[in-house]
């Protein structure tokens with residue numbers, strides 16, 4: 205995995221050298237189009253996550269804060285903006301964009317950050333705008349998104365000077381289908397009891413499905429991983445020792461405290477088995493109708509859905525993985541996923557009878573993390589779990 | 593009524609907006625539909641026969657929202673939700689929440705579960721306006737909202753009714769812009785705080801009544817006839833998302849400032865951009881939305897916000913720009929650095945102060961405003 209990502213970043217640098225345009229993209233952007241257009245997609249969110257895992261988010265953020273950006277903006281954005289405004293690059297310099305492509309299903313923080321970055325790097329910017337969808341699929345939004353995909357393709361054609369190749373798009377989408385299928389089959393192994401694989405493993409292995417979806421590399425990567433998991437199952441190798449409980453977790457992990465967090469859970473024999481976060485990439489494209497199908501898959505995901513849909517989604521996953529409790533992370537960086545969690549916890553507990561807890565911190569920035577407070581919350585949750 | 597009395601009516605309505613709604617319900621036997629700022633096409637609500645009512649700073653106690661919304665949400669949404677939780681909005685028959693940021697995008701679900709209302713809709717405005725897809729989508733979204741209002745009201749909104757509402761709102765905006773100009777020319781007659789209180793009141797009163805009061809008020813003020821600013825005034829452009837608390841306008845006046853322009857949602861963004869009366873009404877509403885003045889929502893390519901602010905400052909001959917930013921408002925904060933750079937580049941003195949609904953020690957606010965005004969050379973108080 206380390207090698208794979210190192211390879212990916214190397215490719216970024218090489219793309220620059222070879223004159224392949226680097227397109228900044230967001231995690232839930234139809235990257236299939238970018239690969240089909242022959243551009244190199246770079247994920248600044250991933251840069252933020254890597255910086256956070258290396259406990260460098262606070263430092264990068266301080267460079268952005270010195271320019272007047274508030275410390276309550278999404279930390280990924282602060283990492284990116286901090287890197288832009290500083291000569292120090294504690295996690296290596298971000299790959300600069302030749303163009304920026306953003307989809308705002310996930311959040312509006314990304315589109316503001318990309319706007320700012322587009323001004324900073326003086327590169328063209330395109331927003332794929334996705335209005336929020338309610339409980340039912342929404343024709344108006346689907347049409348809007350599809351129309352914008354056409355506008356995007358025209359934008360890329362004029363940028364690259366090349367005609368867009370729809371056959372290549374279908375090829376890329378077929379790879380993406382296979383990678384998504386494999387990825388979700390891998391995630392499913394966490395439902396076994398005991399399980400060879402859990403959420404923290406998923407976080408570790410997630411990068412290719414985000415960044416390399418649509419390329420054969422992702423397919424190969426997950427084939428190998430799947431085989432490895434089969435071996436683990438045959439040899440009785442499990443994710444944690446003596447698994448007694450399964451948990452649901454929302455949403456992004458606490459990057460700089462990932463190990464700390466996973467050890468606490470493991471010490472209570474609880475496997476964090478599932479999260480909507482890692483399940484975000486479950487696309488299944490219809491190659492006969494590529495654009496409509498991209499529109500459907502990308503806009504109808506939970507990230508673009510209302511409160512009630514998100515509750516339903518969480519409960520479905522809880523049921524499918526047969527969990528005994530749930531932990532919800534009120535992540536200061538991520539307003540769209542944090543706002544509403546207090547009520548969601550109460551609603552889910554009252555419907556399912558499962559114990560749950562909400563804790564406060566920031567996915568990247570340790571200034572908003574109080575170990576004692578989080579620990580106290582978790583301990584009382586585990587007491588509840590163990591006495592249930 | 594003299595001008596003081598009219599201003600008092602507006603002040604009363606701004607202080608007790610709920611009374612306006614209650615009165616309307618009794619008088620008209622009709623419903624009140626709340627809306628949050630900004631950009632909600634009130635004309636549609638009005639044409640459906642309801643009173644459009646701006647939910648904005650009901651003097652709620654923020655902590656009432658804490659069980660539902662994190663304390664690091666902006667104080668505007670916390671304030672709105674807190675008012676609902678406290679039962680201070682119990683007269684509302686419905687609400688329309690515009691999706692302008694991640695917070696407003698998530699608010700509806702929380703509101704629905706804590707304080708369900710018979711009519712609850714999002715206004716999902718597009719976040720880009722430069723491409724043809726935006727117009728087409730927006731048309732569909734407005735049709736959706738219209739239909740939803742019709743279902744709730746039990747009758748169709750006729751084209752002529754919508755046209756009449758558009759015309760009423762246009763004249764409302766026009767009158768308020770005249771009032772604004774009056775303040776700039778003559779802050780001694782109408783203070784900045786009075787101006788913004790009138791805007792606030794106008795958002796919760798029946799607009800027919802507002803218009804008739806505004807006409808009278810404008811007549812009075814014109815008759816007073818003084819048309820030049822007394823003393824040396826600092827001409828100030830203020831910029832931000834929502835202007836609150838309005839007391840800060842008093843501090844500006846005390847330090848010899850006059851507000852010559854702004855881009856707040858409860859200020860000029862509300863007053864600018866009329867809807868064409870020569871077009872089919874829904875198309876005209878689409879036009880208005882795509883042509884609104886820039887804000888922190890997103891950057892339209894045809895006019896960046898920083899450029900707009902620089903131009904506005906020059907056009908209004910502002911001596912300085914005061915950014916009044918609501919703490920925890922992400923969109924606004926993302927724009928700050930670029931806006932500030934633009935001001936520096938064009939030699940326009942500028943400063944930022946963070947504000948909050950219901951919060952912030954007033955003394956501190958006052959000191960900072962005085963300091964900025966001092967830096968601009970100081971002016972004469974009224």
Ligand code: SF4
Pocket residue numbers: 249278279280281310311312313314456537538539540541
């Ligand atoms: S962490 Fe949340 S706010 Fe930040 S980029 Fe991701 S979805 Fe957006």
Ligand code: SF4
Pocket residue numbers: 666667668669692693694695696833834918920921922923924
């Ligand atoms: S003030 Fe800012 S954060 Fe709050 S609702 Fe408005 S745009 Fe969103």
